Amino acid sequence: MRAITLIVFCFSFFGYSQNNQLFEEANALYNEGKYAEAIDKYENILDSDIHSAELYFNLANANYKLNNIAPSVYYYEKAKLLNPNDEEIKNNLAFAKNMTIDAIDTVPDVGFTKILKNLVNTLNADTWATIAIVGVFVFVLLFLLYHFAHATSRKRLAFVISVVSLFLACLSVAMAFQRVQLDKRDNPAIVFVQESRVKADPNKTSEEVFRLHEGTKVQILDSYEDWNKIQLSDNSIGWIQSQDIRLLNDF
Incomplete structure (x- = not known):
């Protein structure tokens, strides 16, 4: 049992060291302006099931440099979930949202x-x-x-x-x-396609109620097969195909 514990510890330490090296390499590539290469290395770390606000923040920054609207908003939002009080994350998220097309009003609570x-x-x-x-x-x-x-x-x-x-x-x-x-x-998601047709009902032949574009944040209310019922900040409701969005609470 002691030997097994030692082996597990060694593998964990090796994995940590490898991911730390990847993170440093990705940061170096980012500083050199090689944003696409940096993104690949950041995503390799995510593939090993490592999550941190710093990792998501750097990944968002690299996507923002390449004008990748949906990924930059998505990863800033993920970083904010892990570190909600970080002002730099909030500021960069605001810049990323300025790249989105959809101007949706927010209905305030009273x-x-x-x-x-x-x-x-x-x-x-x-x-x-x-x-x-x-x-x-x-x-x-x-x-x-x-x-x-x-x-x-x-x-x-x-x-x-x-x-x-x-x-x-x-x-x-x-x-x-x-x-x-x-x-x-609270089950938010980000639209990840250039344009998505939101329907009144969960089928392709249903009436189109509005369209959304990449980077827009929605709330998931319900799901049916490969459709999700969503609500916008102005309380508009419709059904969107699941493949068009990515959930923020999935880690």
């Missing part, structure tokens, strides 16, 4: 929906769940303090803080649940 979504999105589901657990733990401790305390002031303080902790725990559970639901519904 009122309570906007407030709720902003609150839910401030933290991920795991963080909300952690806050809930801490809140319950604090509630139990303060409830015990309230039960055994003799001074009225201590009992009052323990009672107030325990109620606040319980409320915070319940709110955090609700926020975690809502974040999970939002994440499940």
